[in-house]
Amino acid sequence: MAMTSLATPLIFNGLLKLFTTIQPDVVVSIHPIINFVTIRALKQLGLKIPFITVVTDLISVHFSWFAPGADAYIVPTEQAKQLYLKRKLDPKRVHMLGMPIDPKYTREVATKEELRRKFGLAQDLPVVLLWAVAMGLVACMLRYGLFHRLICQCNYWW
Template sequence: MLILTASFGEGHNSAARGVREGLARVAPDQSEVELRDLFAEAYGPLNELVRRGYLALVNSAPHAWGVVYRWLDRKKDYDKEFQRLVRLKDHFAPLLERFLPDVVVCSFPAYPNVLQEILGPDRQCKCVVVVTDSITINASWYRSAADYFLVANEQSASVLRAAGVAPDKIKVFGFPVSPKFSDFVQDRQSTPSNSKPRVLYMINAATRGAPELVRLLADLGVHLTVTIGRADNLRPAIEAATDGHPVKIVGWTD
């Protein structure tokens, strides 16, 4: 099984690792797995420049990113657009010839279209797309000839069905995470019925309003946990916003 990701947001990598670790748990001796970021391999420093620009746009100018997102969503000719990824194809084709995967799992758009261009409609391997968007799903995820689309929830599945994706191609499996999380289920403390509500606030792209939202949530007197990911520079503002309330702040955890 060949798993393909790209580092344009940690969700793509997290999903790819979740699939790999799940396979290692359920079929350690029956599966041969490779996980690759072909964009990083093919484009090197240029990919890093584009990646940083993308993340800066999402974090600093979400309205501008919204314009780009909607433009991508309206496009119909993804195959034509992805034909320009010549260097990606130059890395992808030899990998397919060497590894001969039975299944190609894609946690980033573009790969299914490029796979189809390389191998054609008679390809022997299955193509599975792990959609890391939820509920609001860009069309670039599903305008391809993939065999299956794995989505996180029924709301996401309804978006794909409404867009014309065959229902038998859509599978609701949740978001892929490492199976190690299930190892701690029995150690989880039960929540008394009269305890304070537990709220998890996961800060994502738009961080500007995060401290104010933390302040409002903390004032409600809930058990609040805030994840800041790799944005360590955000921690002082979040700590100040708690105003002395007991709030758990969690940084990047692998």
């Protein structure tokens, strides 16, 4: 709840302005921290815009994914669906549709050995995929020598 409480004052007024200006046909959340504040903003404005939460946690699901008030909750696994139902939310609103991943990412494009050669990685060392929201975490790991060599994907989302 701490992250949600922290996020609310930072983005609430921005959401009010955004929803008033753009008036979207639907709002889809793909991050748990914004769910409570988004529902609050839509209610305060009295907008009847459908709000859909797409849960990407597979098994142990953060409670913020299931902020009461969304019109639909899309979950990837039966375990996630059961956690939703434990919260005593409307069972008609939960839909188990699997993980929202483009099928092109599920096809094998090369063998591990070929990929290791392509990226100059040792054949006998483990490979760790680190997916971070921003470079801060990656910089920390490099600074403290947690990895000999690091390949990372970082996304900046505001």
